[in-house]
Amino acid sequence: MSDLTISTPPPQDRLFGLLAITPLTRRRIENFRANKRGFWSLWIFLTLFVLSLFAEFLANDKPILVKYEGAYYMPIFSFYPETAFGGQFPTEANFTDPWLRERIATQGWMIQPPVPYTYRTINYRLDVPAPAPPSAANWLGTDDQGRDLLARLIYGFRISVLFGLALTLVSSVIGIAAGAVQGYFGGRVDLYAQRFIEVWSGLPELYILLIITSLLVPGFWTLLAVLLLFSWTSLVAVVRAEFLRGRNFAYVRAARALGVGDGMIMWRHILPNAMVATLTFMPFILNGSITSLTALDFLGLGLPPGSPSLGEVLNQGKDNLQAPWLGISGFVVIAAMLSLLIFIGEAVRDAFDPRKSLR
C-alpha cells in the first residue's frame, strides 16, 4: 500500500544551528534575504542599535579606565570623589577639569571613550559662542547650550528606538488582544467594540495629546502611556479580520470538537495566522511610534528638558538657522533611521508574501 509508506524525514533545519525551524520559516528567511536592500538595512540597523545600547562607552565625559598611583578606577561604573585623585572636594571627580586631567596624566593614564562628552556635558572651553561649528573637539559641533551634538545624537537615537520598540510592543499586544477577541467572538462584542474604536479614532489625537502632556509631567513612561492611548488601534482591524476568517477554518472547528477552550483555540490555532499580518505591519508601526515621539519633542511637549532627543535637535536647528549643522545632522539621523526601518519592513512584507515563491 503506497498510501502508508513514509519517506525518511529530512534533517531538522536549524537557524544558526540552534533554533529549530519549519521549511515554511526557512522559505521566508530565504525570501527576506533575497531582498538585498532590506537584508543589509537590517544588519546596518542592528549594528547601529547595538552600538547605541553601549552609548556610555562611546560618548561619555567619564573615562572607561583610569590608572592613578598604581590603582585602577572605572568611573563609568562607580562614583569616585575628587579627593581620590588628590583633589579638594568630596564631590564626584570632574574628568573634564584640566587640573584633574593633568594630575592623572602625571601619576598614571586614562582611557576615554571616542567622544569625550555625554549628552549633557557642556563644553565650557569653546572658542566661539555656542552653537559652535564642527571642530576637532566637537566632531559635529555643539548645540546652542554648548553640548556636543554627536553625543546627543547617539543618545537620542537610542532613546528614540527604545521608545519606539516599547510603544510598538505594548500597542501591538493590546491591539492583537482586542482584535482577537472581536474577531473570534464576533456578534455583539464585535459590533460594540468596532463602534467604540470608530469613535475613539475620530477624536482629535494631537490636541488631546497636547492637553494631556501639558497636564502631566512628561517623562519616558508617561509619554509612552499617552501615545499608547491612540496607537493601539492600528493593528485591531487587521487582526480582527484574520480572526473572523480563522474562526471558520475547518481545523478550528476540529479543535472545538475536541473540546479545546476558546483561549487555547485563539492562541494556538488562529493567532499564528494573524501573526503574519502583524509582523508585516510591525516595522511601519515602529516608524510611526518614533515619528510621534520626535514630533512631540519638536513641539517641546515631549521628554523633559535636557533629555537627548532627536526632536529637540530638529527644534534647535529651526531656531538656529545660522548653524546648519544642527538641522542637517538631525535630519540625516532621522531620515536614515526611518529609511532603514522602511526597507526592513518591505523585506519582511516580501518574506511573508505567499504568492512570492523563491526564485
Add this chain to the structure above:
Amino acid sequence: MTDRPDAPLLQVRDLSVIFRARPTTPGAPLQPGDVQAVKTVSFDIVKGETIALVGESGSGKSVTAMSILQLLPYPTAQHTAVSSIKLNGQELVGAPEPVMRKIRGARISMIFQEPMTSLNPLHTVEKQIGEVLALHKGLGRTAARARVLELLKLVGLQDAEQRLNSYPDELSGGQRQRVVIAMALANEPDILIADEPTTALDVTIQAQILALLEELQSKLGMAILLITHDLGIVRRMSERVCVMTQGEIVEAGATAEVFARPQHAYTQKLLAAEPKGTAGRSVDGLPELAHVEDLKVWFPIKAGVFRRTVGYIKAVDGVTMTLRAGRTVGVVGESGSGKTTLGLALLRLQSSTGLIRFDGKELQGLRQKDVRPLRREMQIVFQDPFSSLSPRLSVGDIVGEGLKVHHIGKSGDDRRALIDAALREVGLDPAARDRFPHEFSGGQRQRISIARALVLKPKLIVLDEPTSALDMSVQAQIVDLLRDLQDKHGLAYLFISHDLKVVRALADELVVIKDGKVVEQGPATRIFDAPATAYTKALMAAAFELKVAESAAVRQ
C-alpha cells in the same frame, strides 16, 4: 490504435510536458526539481465520438487537455521536440498565439470543473456568452442576443429569457454549468474538452448534465474529450477510454473491453477500488447511544430598519433519529439539504432546538463549558483533509491536542504512547508524529484526522463526507479502515455523504434529507432495494445509473 475508416480529427503523438523548476533552454535534460507531468502520450479523437481520459489526481490528465489548447504556463512548461498535436493536420504545439486564439473557443472549446469560478461574477449570462460570439463571429448585439437565447434553450436552461440578465451568483450550480456549456458550444466546436464537468455538482445534477452532453453530441455531432476520475461516468459516456497514471497512458481501448478485461495492473487496481459491499446490519436490541428528536436549526432572515425577523432558513427542520452503539447511520441528500448542519447540531457545535440525548445525558441547554468534557466521547472527522489540520502543528501535536485538553495520560511519554498507538491503528507509521501535515497525501491526512478523533476513544464519530475529497482508490481504503475500526471499538458512526456508493458500503440505517426535512428513514437495505419516495428514487437512479429520474422530484 485500431484502424478506423475516418481520419482522426485530432491526433496527439508522443506528447510530453515538463515543468521546469528553473528557466532552461527547451530540450535540455531533466534537472533536479523538474517535473515531467506528461510522458509520451498518444491518442486520436475521431469526429463525433466520446473519448475518456481517466486517472487519479496528479495523473496528468488535465495537463494533457491544457496542452491541446496550448494553455499551459509557458515557458515554465515545455514540450519535447517530438511532441505533436495535430488538428485536421494543423500542428498546434508551438503554434503562434494568434492562430491558437482562432482555435480556442471556436474549433476546440473547454468546460471546467468549477462552474462558479469559470464564470465572471460581474457579467450577466448574456454578456458572457455574447463575448464569445462577438470575438469569433463578430455578431452584432441583436443577432448575438438571439443566438444566446437559442443556445440557452439548447442547453435546457429553464426560463431562458429571464436568465439572460442574471448574474452567475443568481444561478444554481447545475444552471451555471449549463451556461458554461452554452458558452463552449456557442461557435459549434469540433471538439469539446470537458474537464471533470460534474465533479463539483450533486449526483442528481450530474446525471442531468451528463444527459445534456449526450443529447448535444448527437444533435451537433461534435467529439467530446471527457476528463474524469469517476469510472461510473466513463462507463456511461465514452466509447473509448485512456487510463492515465503518473503522466502515462497505461491502457487504451474500447470502454466495454477495458472494463471487462483490464490488462494493466493499474487499471485493475482502479476498477477494484470502487467501494463495494453493503453493511445493512440489524440494529434490533442494541443500546441507544444518541437520540435526537424534532431537532431544528433555523437561521433567522432579518430585514428592515429594526432588523425584524421576517422568516427563517430551515437548515434542519424536525429531524428525529437514533444512533446505536457499533452501528452506522447514513445521512444522504443533495448539497444544501442540511446534512452537515445536522451533524454539527448533534455535537452541539451548532445551536439548535429540540431534544439531543447522548449516552443518557441531555445535551440541549448545557453550557459549552459543561459540554466540553463530553467532547471526548463524541468526535468528528471533516470533509477536507487539507484544511482540517492546522498547518503549523506537527502531527503529534494535532493528534495529542485532545489528550492534553482532557488530561488523558499522566506524562508526556504516556501521551506519546497513546498517539503512536492511534497512528498505528489508522495505518500510519508512528514516525509521522514529528512531521507536518503538508508532507502527507490526502489519504494520509484523512488518516491523521481519524487518528485525532480516535485517540480519545470516543463512542460516536460524526463523519462529514470523509471520502469526498479523496481519489477513488484511497476512498476504498478509508472505507475499509472505518469499517475495521467500528468492528474493533464498537463505534457508532453518523456518516454524512452525498456519495451513495460509499454510504451503501457503510450504513446500517439511512436518513434521506431534503431541504432539512427527513424524506425517508429506515434500514439501509430496505431503502436501497425499494426506495419509497420519488426523491429517494431519483437520488438512487442518479447515483447508481447516472440517470435522470422522470419525476420532477429534483430541481435543476
